[in-house]
Amino acid sequence: MYKFDKVGQDFYGVRTPSEIKTIFGGKCPRCGHELSTPTLEDIKIKVKAKITPVIE
Template sequence: MPVRYICKNCGYELYRFERVGQDFYGVRMPSEIISLLGGKCPRCGHPLGVPALDDIRIRLRVRWANKHG
């Protein structure tokens, strides 16, 4: 299951972590993403901030085999 950081304002995907071994650093913290992008969304220029707990969503992916038995 990927970890995605999304701009609250425009919905642009700021960062995506797909799997272990993707890069040397692993899953980046929100503060690292903000720093890498200069504190603003590259698409809309909206200031980025650290998400509150209400901003974090966890969704489960249902695999076809599990769903159809």
């Protein structure tokens, strides 16, 4: 089940950086720093280490 928080919302899931920037007026709500949209060079993907279960 998905919850739509506002009129006109036509998606569910994670918001895009552009949507977040628009929601907060282009500034971080905590510190006031100017928000920017990341470029492909800014995005880093890290592989999480696989945990092996211990069988006793």
